[in-house]
Amino acid sequence: MVHVTINNEAITVPAGTTILEAAKQVGVKIPTLCHLEGQTPIGACRVCLVEVEGARTLSASCATPVAEGMVIQTHSRRARAARKMAVELLLSEHDGECQTCNRNQDCELQTLANEMSIQFVRYPGARARPILDQSTPGLVRDNSKCIKCRRCVTVCNSIQAVGALFPQGRGFDTVIGPAFTLDLDEVACVQCGQCAAVCPVGAISERDHTAGVWAALDDPQKYVVVQTAPAIRAALGECFDNEPGTLVTGKMVTALRRMGFNRVFDTNFAADLTIMEEGTELLTRLKRALVGKEEVALPMFTSCSPGWIKFAEYYHPDFLENLSTCKSPQQMFGAVAKTYYASKIGVRPEDMVVVSIMPCTAKKFECQRPEMNDSGVFDVDFALTTRELGKMIQEAGIDFNSLPDGKMDSILGMSSGAADIFANTGGVMEAALRTAYEIVTGRELPLENLHVKPLAGLEGIKLAALRIEDTLPAWEFLDGVELKVAVAHGLGNANRLIHAIKDGRQEVHFVEIMTCPGGCIGGGGQPRFTNDEVRQKRIQAIYAEDEGKQLRKSHENVEIQKVYEEFFGQPLSERSHHLLHTHYKQRELTKKK
Amino acid sequence: MERSTHACACAGCSEQNEEQMLAQLDDILTDYVNKPGGLIPAMQTCQKMFGYLPKPVLKRISERFGKSYSEVAGVTSFYSFFSTVPRGKHMVRVCLGTACYVRGGKEVLRAIKKELAIDVGETTADRNFSLDVGRCFGACGLAPVIMVDDDVHQRVKPAKIGAILRLYADSEATPAEAELAK
Numbered sequence: 001m002v003h004v005t006i007n008n009e010a011i012t013v014p015a016g017t018t019i020l021e022a023a024k025q026v027g028v029k030i031p032t033l034c035h036l037e038g039q040t041p042i043g044a045c046r047v048c049l050v051e052v053e054g055a056r057t058l059s060a061s062c063a064t065p066v067a068e069g070m071v072i073q074t075h076s077r078r079a080r081a082a083r084k085m086a087v088e089l090l091l092s093e094h095d096g097e098c099q100t101c102n103r104n105q106d107c108e109l110q111t112l113a114n115e116m117s118i119q120f121v122r123y124p125g126a127r128a129r130p131i132l133d134q135s136t137p138g139l140v141r142d143n144s145k146c147i148k149c150r151r152c153v154t155v156c157n158s159i160q161a162v163g164a165l166f167p168q169g170r171g172f173d174t175v176i177g178p179a180f181t182l183d184l185d186e187v188a189c190v191q192c193g194q195c196a197a198v199c200p201v202g203a204i205s206e207r208d209h210t211a212g213v214w215a216a217l218d219d220p221q222k223y224v225v226v227q228t229a230p231a232i233r234a235a236l237g238e239c240f241d242n243e244p245g246t247l248v249t250g251k252m253v254t255a256l257r258r259m260g261f262n263r264v265f266d267t268n269f270a271a272d273l274t275i276m277e278e279g280t281e282l283l284t285r286l287k288r289a290l291v292g293k294e295e296v297a298l299p300m301f302t303s304c305s306p307g308w309i310k311f312a313e314y315y316h317p318d319f320l321e322n323l324s325t326c327k328s329p330q331q332m333f334g335a336v337a338k339t340y341y342a343s344k345i346g347v348r349p350e351d352m353v354v355v356s357i358m359p360c361t362a363k364k365f366e367c368q369r370p371e372m373n374d375s376g377v378f379d380v381d382f383a384l385t386t387r388e389l390g391k392m393i394q395e396a397g398i399d400f401n402s403l404p405d406g407k408m409d410s411i412l413g414m415s416s417g418a419a420d421i422f423a424n425t426g427g428v429m430e431a432a433l434r435t436a437y438e439i440v441t442g443r444e445l446p447l448e449n450l451h452v453k454p455l456a457g458l459e460g461i462k463l464a465a466l467r468i469e470d471t472l473p474a475w476e477f478l479d480g481v482e483l484k485v486a487v488a489h490g491l492g493n494a495n496r497l498i499h500a501i502k503d504g505r506q507e508v509h510f511v512e513i514m515t516c517p518g519g520c521i522g523g524g525g526q527p528r529f530t531n532d533e534v535r536q537k538r539i540q541a542i543y544a545e546d547e548g549k550q551l552r553k554s555h556e557n558v559e560i561q562k563v564y565e566e567f568f569g570q571p572l573s574e575r576s577h578h579l580l581h582t583h584y585k586q587r588e589l590t591k592k593k
Numbered sequence: 594m595e596r597s598t599h600a601c602a603c604a605g606c607s608e609q610n611e612e613q614m615l616a617q618l619d620d621i622l623t624d625y626v627n628k629p630g631g632l633i634p635a636m637q638t639c640q641k642m643f644g645y646l647p648k649p650v651l652k653r654i655s656e657r658f659g660k661s662y663s664e665v666a667g668v669t670s671f672y673s674f675f676s677t678v679p680r681g682k683h684m685v686r687v688c689l690g691t692a693c694y695v696r697g698g699k700e701v702l703r704a705i706k707k708e709l710a711i712d713v714g715e716t717t718a719d720r721n722f723s724l725d726v727g728r729c730f731g732a733c734g735l736a737p738v739i740m741v742d743d744d745v746h747q748r749v750k751p752a753k754i755g756a757i758l759r760l761y762a763d764s765e766a767t768p769a770e771a772e773l774a775k
Contacts, residue, residue, distance in 0.1 A: 162661070178663050187662055590662050
């Protein structure tokens with residue numbers, strides 16, 4: 001333990017604690033624009049400078065560990081002046097059109113300038129190079145706003161192992177972006193949007209698709225249906241000043257209905273549908289391997305997360321056979337809505353507009369994949385982030401917090417608790433096991449409250465094994481088999497797991513991968529700022545939603561049963577192959593020019 | 594580590610076909626790929642081999658090192674000694690570090706631009722000279738300094754520029770190399 005004094009307050013902290021962390025413990029907030037919890041500090045922004053007695057210069061508190069007897073003044077005149085100057089210098093090169101910036105009122109630089117009472121920037125000077133990159137469906141980069149804090153570089157490289165963004169050039173002319181300031185679509189970017197989630201300013205954000213949605217809502221010829229992903233209900237409240245982890249399912253439904261959507265449906269319905277298809281697919285693969293002794297691609301990987309899919313297409317093309325052929329719930333929903341439901345209500349697919357509310361920027365990319373048009377038109381027309389929906393609700397003049405609870409419409413609106421937990425890491429696996437175990441044994445998953453404990457929580461890679469015994473006659477070949485499953489979230493963790501599998505260090509049958517840390521509740525389109533504490537709270541809310549339902553297992557969802565009865569027949573039927581399954585293709589890491 | 598290659602460093606190599614170039618490259622990269630800190634030495638060797646760092650070469654480097662293209666590009670663009678455009682037979686670098694700057698480096702640069710009729714970062718039409726600036730060559734006592742290839746020219750005056758460049762105008766080898774060859 002180390003004894004230090006911060007602003008005349010004595011405190012004892014473990015060795016290795018940074019000044020920034022120690023100050024937090026005595027209730028002192030030191031500002032920072034580049035710090036990311038859990039990551040190696042880089043001291044890029046110079047906004048966290050503090051005065052350490054006896055030190056020649058001011059110290060970057062995020063990168064300076066405390067030392068025995070250290071006496072620190074965080075808000076001395078000298079420290080305040082230096083920090084203010086650092087922020088003024090950032091403002092001097094920053095495109096400060098705050099009113100029209102998508103981060104207005106949600107910008108760390110703006111907030112800091114306000115907290116420091118900066119009324120005037122003393123340094124007129126050169127501006128950052130205005131590069132506007134609108135090359136991808138999910139993300140927009142506006143270099144004129146970039147303050148070169150490099151948070152995006154850290155998440156893109158260290159957490160996601162994607163490496164699309166890196167500082168190019170040096171000094172003032174540095175551009176944070178793809179190779180040689182190319183556009184994002186010319187390098188391997190998976191569109192996960194974790195860069196947009198950590199950007200303190202408006203330099204990287206989701207591509208705004210709200211205008212198209214407003215136009216559809218205002219067009220009387222269009223029948224507009226909306227689906228909301230499982231993770232939205234645990235985060236949307238944050239757009240309206242609710243605590244992270246406030247469940248707002250009912251208010252969300254009412255808000256969407258008041259905005260004018262013809263039907264308010266649930267991606268959760270499609271999540272249950274995914275379990276039916278994916279669970280059956282896994283059992284079929286196992287049967288072919290164990291009974292038919294066929295060469296079958298195992299382990300099977302989940303395919304719900306479009307960032308992960310694109311990542312595999314770039315970096316693990318030899319594993320594409322291992323990906324479940326199931327479309328993601330978003331795309332299953334679109335395909336079912338524009339075929340089954342459209343014909344049921346007598347609307348032509350081209351007159352129906354499917355809008356999805358997603359915690360995700362990669363979903364914007366996914367719905368524009370050219371093969372996602374099995375209804376004859378694009379199955380999903382617009383994917384909006386949680387943040388975009390929050391802004392639309394505001395623009396519609398809806399006082400969200402005072403809304404009464406509403407209920408999803410039928411028939412694509414009912415869902416089980418298994419669908420809710422698609423929102424968090426470990427959830428898809430647990431949902432699949434709840435159903436697959438019961439199909440094989442005829443008994444409920446023998447775990448407390450149906451939870452697979454080793455798969456919960458924020459550990460990067462999680463493993464579990466489940467012994468299958470006393471099977472139904474049809475599944476005798478699985479009797480005594482120990483089903484091994486693995487879960488990884490964050491593409492860096494996914495990458496490590498895949499290498500362990502490839503090298504034969506990890507034997508496993510079924511793997512769940514979610515692109516973003518924490519799963520979809522930590523998606524690139526969620527309200528800012530998402531740290532581990534916020535992730536935990538959202539996950540708790542999701543589990544509460546799951547446990548609060550009578551219906552906990554996908555195969556018991558009567559609307560799902562009805563859709564199979566009336567339309568698909570059974571999982572993996574010819575029609576479901578056509579509408580609910582897809583294929584993948586290897587992608588070049590860089591575009592050939 | 595220096596490595597002799599059969600490829601010349603002249604600008605003509607940019608016309609070498611891509612497949613041949615990449616085949617040569619693969620052999621060379623094998624030496625560096627598994628060494629910690631191998632990226633920059635590999636890039637230096639490649640630049641020596643091709644005279645500059647063509648984009649296909651950088652893409653191959655990124656694949657072999659398992660680093661993203663953006664990262665390799667970031668390293669390339671950070672160091673002024675790396676170039677991604679073909680360079681002339683002779684590289685002229687003018688120091689604009691503090692000492693050289695205050696002792697007339699800027700005037701020297703202006704004279705060179707005028708003599709060669711090119712701007713910084715460009716190559717003469719006959720592909721004989723490329724021009725670049727540097728920030729300190731570590732010879733501040735000799736300021737202002739220019740480098741032509743590996744030769745350092747000290748206390749350069751704008752009026753002496755013509756004579757210095759003529760030393761290189763017609764010869765394949767640098768004076769130092771010519772000296773060694775004798």
